[in-house]
Structure formats: C-alpha cells, structure tokens
Amino acid sequence: MTDVKGFSTRAIHYAYEPMDNEGALTPPLHLTSTFSFETAEAGSEIFAGDRKGHFYSRISNPTLDLLEKRIASLEGAEAGLALASGMSAITSVLWTLLAPNDEIIVDKTLYGCTFSFLQHGLAKFGVKVTYLDLTNPSNLEESIGPQTRVVYFETPANPNMRIVDIEKCAKLAKKYGAKVVVDNTYSTPYLTRPIELGADIVVHSATKYLGGHGDVVAGLAVGEAETMQQIRLYGMKDMTGGVMSPFNAMLVLRGLKTLTLRMDRHCLNAASIARKLEACGGVSKVWYPGLESFEQRPLAEKQMSGFGGMIAFELEGGLESGRRIMNKLKMIRRAVSLGDTETLIQHPASMTHCTYSPEERLSHGISDGLIRISVGLEDQDDIWSDLNQAIND
Numbered sequence: 001m002t003d004v005k006g007f008s009t010r011a012i013h014y015a016y017e018p019m020d021n022e023g024a025l026t027p028p029l030h031l032t033s034t035f036s037f038e039t040a041e042a043g044s045e046i047f048a049g050d051r052k053g054h055f056y057s058r059i060s061n062p063t064l065d066l067l068e069k070r071i072a073s074l075e076g077a078e079a080g081l082a083l084a085s086g087m088s089a090i091t092s093v094l095w096t097l098l099a100p101n102d103e104i105i106v107d108k109t110l111y112g113c114t115f116s117f118l119q120h121g122l123a124k125f126g127v128k129v130t131y132l133d134l135t136n137p138s139n140l141e142e143s144i145g146p147q148t149r150v151v152y153f154e155t156p157a158n159p160n161m162r163i164v165d166i167e168k169c170a171k172l173a174k175k176y177g178a179k180v181v182v183d184n185t186y187s188t189p190y191l192t193r194p195i196e197l198g199a200d201i202v203v204h205s206a207t208k209y210l211g212g213h214g215d216v217v218a219g220l221a222v223g224e225a226e227t228m229q230q231i232r233l234y235g236m237k238d239m240t241g242g243v244m245s246p247f248n249a250m251l252v253l254r255g256l257k258t259l260t261l262r263m264d265r266h267c268l269n270a271a272s273i274a275r276k277l278e279a280c281g282g283v284s285k286v287w288y289p290g291l292e293s294f295e296q297r298p299l300a301e302k303q304m305s306g307f308g309g310m311i312a313f314e315l316e317g318g319l320e321s322g323r324r325i326m327n328k329l330k331m332i333r334r335a336v337s338l339g340d341t342e343t344l345i346q347h348p349a350s351m352t353h354c355t356y357s358p359e360e361r362l363s364h365g366i367s368d369g370l371i372r373i374s375v376g377l378e379d380q381d382d383i384w385s386d387l388n389q390a391i392n393d
C-alpha cells in the first residue's frame, strides 16, 4: 500500500475509512475471539489461506489489523504485527528466526528482560548468543560469519543511551544474509526509522511512547510481509501465543494519533532538563544524545530527527545519593516503564536491569549508580523544580 501523506496524518488516518464502518469516526473495537464462516467450505478455505478472512483472534482481528497497517506505514515497512507486550514481540520474532546452532549477535546493553530471554532462554535451546559492543561496528565485522542469523540491538539503548549505527550494521549483516532486528522503543518511528536505514525488522514495546499514557501493555513488530507472516503463524500463534487484545489495540491506535505532538514535547522537556542536570552541582555525568558533551552526538544527529525523552545520569555520591534523591521527589513518580505523560524515575541496577548479575552489569556497561528519567509532559519548570529541590536540599 503506497501513501504519500505526512507522518502525523498517517498516524491519524492511515488505512481507515469511516464510510466502510457506518460513518464511525473512531474505528470500531472488534471484541470477538472467533469469527463465523458463511459455509463449511469457506471456513476451510480461510484456514488454508486460499481466501481472505479472520477466523480466530490469536491469529488476526480487524482492530489489530488496522493497528498493524498503521505502524507498518509509520515505520516504512511492508507489514506489521500486534502482540501482547514488547517481550512478546521480541520473543515471537526470535523464536521464528533462530534454530539450534544458529548465532545471534547482540549489543551488550539490552533491556533487562531481553537480556534474560537470550541468556536464560534461547541459549538453553542451543542458540549461540554473542554479546558485542556494537557502538563500534568493526567489532561486528570481526565477529560476524555465515552462522550468524540475527544481529539485534536497541538504539538508544535502555538504560545507558548508547547509540548503534543502524546503517553500518545493516550493511555488514546483509553480506552474510543475517537479519537485523532493532528495538526502536526509545526513538519511536517519529525520530528514527530503522527500516529506511537497512534494518529488516523493528520491534517495539508499545507500552511506552506509542501507547503513551501508561494504561496499556502492548508490543509491535514490523518488517517484510513474508517474514511477518511467518512470525504471525509460528512465533506468535504457536510459540508464544502472545497476541494483543483488541481493546489494547484501540488504546495504542488512540496513542498513535498524538505521537508527534507528544514526542516534540518530550524532546523539548528532556533537552532542557538534561542541560540543567549537567550544570547542577552534585551530578557527575549526564547522558542525553542532544548534549554537546554526549560522545556519540554526531551519530545521534545522523539517524535521529530528535533526541527523545530519556535521560540517564549519575550522582557524585553514587547509588546512595541516588536513593536519597529519589525519595525526596514530590511530583516525579518513582516507577519503571517510560514514555508516559508523567515524569518517571527509576534505578536500573535494582529495578529494570536486575536480571543481570552484578558482574554482568559491570561488563555490559550498566553502572550501579545510574539513574534513569523518562521526562514527561508536565511543565518544564515544575519537573526541574522537583528535581532541583531533591538534589540540592
């Protein structure tokens, strides 16, 4: 399906026609587990894939179908898939692409549960998991080979904001026929479109910016139509069973409508907070791709059209100071997750990334003193005054 309309317009209108739905402005919510067949023959034809139609909502559903088309359009991909959670998207994709004795090369910094799935899940079934520092693509060049089926990374990475050059990694992977899978949760397709830079598959925790309101757990994947169909019929239908509920699809569709507005404000607020944190006594280091001091800023500028709403920082007193400051906050919420309207603060080593052992965290670049903020949509001055009183009190 080709569409020349702009990003915000597609986030609101793409693939939906009210006049096909009794004029309803908002797409109907198809709360149904199963679909009836006109005849027995029609049912078997739909099952065999010889006739178009839905038959059971673990495989497809019209509300999910709309969301799948919309996210595919926004990411510039052929097809999409809606899943129960970000983890369900990641695991359904990887169960489909990998078999025993295959190798997956991953960046050394990964979301905690993704790391756990690789380290304690896939590795148990004979998949070789290789952790590399992919911020330096020559590490990939040295290590990749014909046994490598998948190259997987996040950019910016959760929680330490490392940026991986999508274009360079995709070029190298292509030479060996390995698929590049990018977790685009932090950037969203508004700020980075990995498919346009050569990646094969993009996965999302739609729980975060795409849903955007902290009221849904959901996941999405996009890529070539044929591969997405394989993931639908194998990874999702049989391996994980992790399909999105139609109700959650409706919430993500609603979130997408304001994605560009929200991201613009997340970016503005985060840039201002990052600069203030950097200038603030007691803070030893701030990681935000928009800062002059951010080492990988040129790469961030190359592949992101904005620097996002996530900040990592470290305090002079390490973890103990971090805990003290988190406990003094009055408006900012102490909570995991990210991309919500509320500003959220958390401590990766003891929360989202506690799936790593202390030694693993050390070698994977997640320091114990690191604090992560998801800058929300409140007034900048209120976010800063809460942080400032907590740090300087």
Ligand SMILES: *Cc1c(COP(=O)(O)O)cnc(C)c1O
Binding pocket: 085, 086, 087, 088, 111, 113, 114, 154, 158, 183, 185, 186, 204, 205, 206, 207, 208, 217, 218, 219, 337
């Ligand atoms: C939250 C998150 C996930 C997991 O998503 P869920 O929706 O919680 O399953 C995966 N990757 C990243 C980068 C995340 O932040």
